[in-house]
Amino acid sequence: MKITETSLKDLLIIEPEVFEDERGCFFESYNKTKFNNLGIEIDFVQDNQSFSKYGTLRGLHYQNPPYAQTKLIRVLHGEIIDAVVDLRKNSATYGKSFTISLSAENKKQLLVPKGFAHGFSVISETASVMYKCDQFYNKLSEGGITFNDPSLNINWGIDLKDAIVSEKDLILPFIENCNSLF
DSSP states (O other): OEEEEOSSTTOEEEEOOOEEETTEEEOOSOOHHHHHHTTOOOOOOEEEEEEEETTBEEEEEEEOTTSOOOEEEEEEESEEEEEEEEOOTTSTTTTOEEEEEEETTTOOEEEEOTTEEEEEEEOSSEEEEEEEESSOOOGGGEEEOOTTOTTTOOOOSSOGGGOBOOHHHHTOOOGGGOOOOO
């Protein structure tokens, strides 16, 4: 496994070792021992999966402590622009965003630590996204930031006037008014 640090502290890109031959390919998307050997000691307790069509934009979501979640995100089919925002008030990168293309083809994963808001947009015809979480979902601790907050300047890779966004996500606040407890 290859680990790449990003411009946001503790946010990591993980690339598995892929074995390919005439049949296709094989790789371990997660191996607790290998993660632990790399200094990543996380006890994942829940897997989530979504299927979305082109132009779908989900997020930016987070859960406040004590139910904050670390997430390991990957794409099973298609391609997304994955976006995160650092909400840790004592972080040098507070309020900064990071985006990456995750796809079934590139097999990259993003390890998003507690204290980050997360979202994605679908830039292929359809996409299936799966992510592991180290904390169970808790509705009372959820929060979010609007995807089009101008201070974040996120390039979602789609025309936002045509984005398919849930009613819940359309009413999320700007980062300056969010209820983050990080």
